[in-house]
Amino acid sequence: MSKASNLHIEYRFGEPEQLPGMAAQLVSSGLELITCGSSGPVRALMTATRTVPVVAVDLETDPIAMGFAASLARPGGNLTGTFLDLPDFSAKRLEILKETMPMIKRVAALWDPALDRSPVTALERAAGALGLQLILAPVRSKIDLSSAFKNALRMKASAVMVMQSPRLDAIRTEILRLGSQAGMPIFALFGFYTAEGALLSYGPNVDEMTVRLAQYVDKILNGAKPSDLPIQTPERFDLVLNMRTAKQLGIALPSSLLARADNLIH
Numbered sequence: 001m002s003k004a005s006n007l008h009i010e011y012r013f014g015e016p017e018q019l020p021g022m023a024a025q026l027v028s029s030g031l032e033l034i035t036c037g038s039s040g041p042v043r044a045l046m047t048a049t050r051t052v053p054v055v056a057v058d059l060e061t062d063p064i065a066m067g068f069a070a071s072l073a074r075p076g077g078n079l080t081g082t083f084l085d086l087p088d089f090s091a092k093r094l095e096i097l098k099e100t101m102p103m104i105k106r107v108a109a110l111w112d113p114a115l116d117r118s119p120v121t122a123l124e125r126a127a128g129a130l131g132l133q134l135i136l137a138p139v140r141s142k143i144d145l146s147s148a149f150k151n152a153l154r155m156k157a158s159a160v161m162v163m164q165s166p167r168l169d170a171i172r173t174e175i176l177r178l179g180s181q182a183g184m185p186i187f188a189l190f191g192f193y194t195a196e197g198a199l200l201s202y203g204p205n206v207d208e209m210t211v212r213l214a215q216y217v218d219k220i221l222n223g224a225k226p227s228d229l230p231i232q233t234p235e236r237f238d239l240v241l242n243m244r245t246a247k248q249l250g251i252a253l254p255s256s257l258l259a260r261a262d263n264l265i266h
Contacts, residue, residue: 016114019044027052033220035081035213038166039116042068046079053226055216056081057209059164059189060116063231072231080216080226082209084233090119091126093161096202096239097187098130099257101158108135108152108184110145110175112165119163142171149178161187164203172196185249194240194265199249204234238262 010031012022023044026034033053034045039060046054046068056079063069063083070076072083098104107127111120120136127134135155137148152160160179162168168175169190176197179186188194189203216229239257242265246253258264 016040020047023048033217035217038164040114042079043116050078052078053220054079054081055213055220055226056083057213058082059084059204060119062118069231072233074228075231076227078226080229080231082204082212082232082234084204090122091129093187093189093202094123094126094130094132096200096257097159097161098132099254100187100200101185101251104132104158106133106135106155106157107159107161107187108137108148108155108157109161109163110137110139110148110168111163112167113138113140114167115165123161123163139165139168139171141167142174145171145174145178149182149184152184153182157184159185159187159199162189162193162198164189180248183249185245185251191238191240191263194242194263197242197245199242199245199251201238201240203237205236205238208236209234240265 010026010029012026014022019040023041027049031052033055035055036042036045037057039058042054042056042058042061058081061083063075063079064071068077068079097107109120109123124134135152135157137151139145139148162175172193173196176186176193180197185199186193188198188201190206191201194201212232219229220226239261240263241253241257241261244266
């Protein structure tokens with residue numbers, strides 16, 4: 001709990017199975033606005049309320065397809081925030097992987113089955129279009145990681161892609177350790193993975209999304225309606241390369257990729 005002179009903030013963290021109860025509790029507590037990240041909390045909150053304003057950052061859900069919003073320009077309900085065009089983005093991530101490792105045939109993907117599956121479905125379609133075999137590895141906890149990497153090695157995957165998931169982000173140290181141990185490059189979404197040893201990350205800029213969320217919270221608390229605030233999509237995508245990891249793995253990063261990088265970690 002956090003307090004300011006005219007502000008009261010409640011924090012909730014929990015496992016996927018706890019989300020419906022936490023969402024119902026928050027809604028019944030009389031809060032004026034709720035923020036959240038990822039598809040699990042969004043689904044739980046939209047089940048619990050269609051009146052309390054919800055500002056979300058969700059990189060897995062199509063809010064229109066899910067019936068949470070009438071349109072991006074005018075959501076029409078209680079939900080707004082930043083959402084991502086998943087099919088195009090999934091394809092782009094795989095295209096960059098293929099550019100980085102032109103001879104790659106198989107790639108393993110770590111994903112959180114508690115979240116919306118649409119990013120995985122989009123990734124499967126993109127992999128087929130690029131002639132890649134996708135080896136899906138559902139990860140519910142750190143316990144699943146060892147078997148996921150063993151299976152990736154058994155299936156002769158040449159790289160591991162980490163799908164968006166707060167749960168996977170929380171265990172990224174173990175993901176990176178197992179990747180290094182197996183000699184497999186890790187392709188991630190956010191730059192903090194690359195700073196800690198992943199070969200490459202490509203995804204929305206976290207700072208930009210956080211600022212946008214704060215701006216919408218401010219507008220709603222000052223009288224704006226979420227139904228009138230357009231659902232946004234990320235505008236800035238960061239490509240971050242770890243040169244140390246590339247050298248350790250013996251991967252020669254193509255000049256075309258180096259020229260486009262937003263950040264090179266030496």
